Amino acid sequence: MPGGLMLIAYDGSDNAKRAVECAGRFLASNRAVLVTVWEPMVRQAARMSGLSGVMQPEWVPDEETEDVAFSDAKVTNEEGVLLAEAAGLTTEGRCIECTSTIWTAIVETSDELAVDIIVTGTRGTTGLRSLLQSSVADHVLRHSHRPVLIVPPGK
Numbered sequence: 001m002p003g004g005l006m007l008i009a010y011d012g013s014d015n016a017k018r019a020v021e022c023a024g025r026f027l028a029s030n031r032a033v034l035v036t037v038w039e040p041m042v043r044q045a046a047r048m049s050g051l052s053g054v055m056q057p058e059w060v061p062d063e064e065t066e067d068v069a070f071s072d073a074k075v076t077n078e079e080g081v082l083l084a085e086a087a088g089l090t091t092e093g094r095c096i097e098c099t100s101t102i103w104t105a106i107v108e109t110s111d112e113l114a115v116d117i118i119v120t121g122t123r124g125t126t127g128l129r130s131l132l133q134s135s136v137a138d139h140v141l142r143h144s145h146r147p148v149l150i151v152p153p154g155k
Contacts, residue, residue: 019121
């Protein structure tokens with residue numbers, strides 16, 4: 001895979017940081033697109049109010065002010081790009097707006113970019129908890145038609 005393109009899913013967690021380090025250490029590709037998926041605050045508020053049974057407030061974001069979720073995603077993405085470059089990867093950062101699910105955004109972006117492999121970390125849950133709370137990495141693995149490297153949490 002020398003010269004291939006990898007997509008690294010990065011959310012700023014310790015598990016995502018470990019995935020970046022493993023990608024740099026074990027994969028022959030030196031080109032990566034590091035993706036941070038974000039959801040606008042309006043959608044987050046609507047989803048949370050629907051789950052709680054509380055009426056959604058009449059909140060409309062100011063068009064002149066950048067969405068705080070997007071601002072956070074850019075900071076997280078920049079951190080990931082620096083980690084990937086320190087791991088020896090030539091890296092481009094991208095923040096992708098989530099319109100449905102995080103895993104869908106990752107899979108669709110990997111298809112759009114025609115990447116050779118997707119790299120992601122995972123929470124590493126097992127047993128009943130994993131059945132009740134499926135991970136983004138698990139969904140990416142099941143729904144992508146590309147190789148997926150899932151890096152488990154460290155000890």
